[in-house]
Amino acid sequence: MIKKLARKLTGRSKEKKETAVKKTATEKVKSTKAKTQKTATKKKAKVEDLFELIEKKAYELWGQQGYVHGNDENNWHEAERTVKESLKK
Numbered sequence: 879m880i881k882k883l884a885r886k887l888t889g890r891s892k893e894k895k896e897t898a899v900k901k902t903a904t905e906k907v908k909s910t911k912a913k914t915q916k917t918a919t920k921k922k923a924k925v926e927d928l929f930e931l932i933e934k935k936a937y938e939l940w941g942q943q944g945y946v947h948g949n950d951e952n953n954w955h956e957a958e959r960t961v962k963e964s965l966k967k
Contacts, residue, residue, distance in 0.1 A: 928961070928965075931961045932954065932957045932958050932961050933957075935957035935960055935961050936950070936953045936954045936956075936957035936958075938957075939953040939956055939957055940953050
């Protein structure tokens with residue numbers, strides 16, 4: 879009878895441990911997902927900021943050329959090169 883009682887008690891504690899382990903694992907996964915999403919959001923913001931800087935520089939170049947149409951692609955590439963160089967410094 880004591881052995882049966884001991885088995886029941888041992889089994890319950892194992893169940894509790896398993897449940898606790900599952901909860902901990904779930905929390906870790908959620909935490910990792912949240913960190914990944916924050917990192918992705920930061921990277922996206924950086925890319926958007928870079929795009930905006932290039933866009934402004936390309937517009938500035940266009941203005942320096944007297945707003946003449948037909949050179950937009952070259953202006954964009956020049957602006958991209960200039961902005962990336964300035965960020966490296």
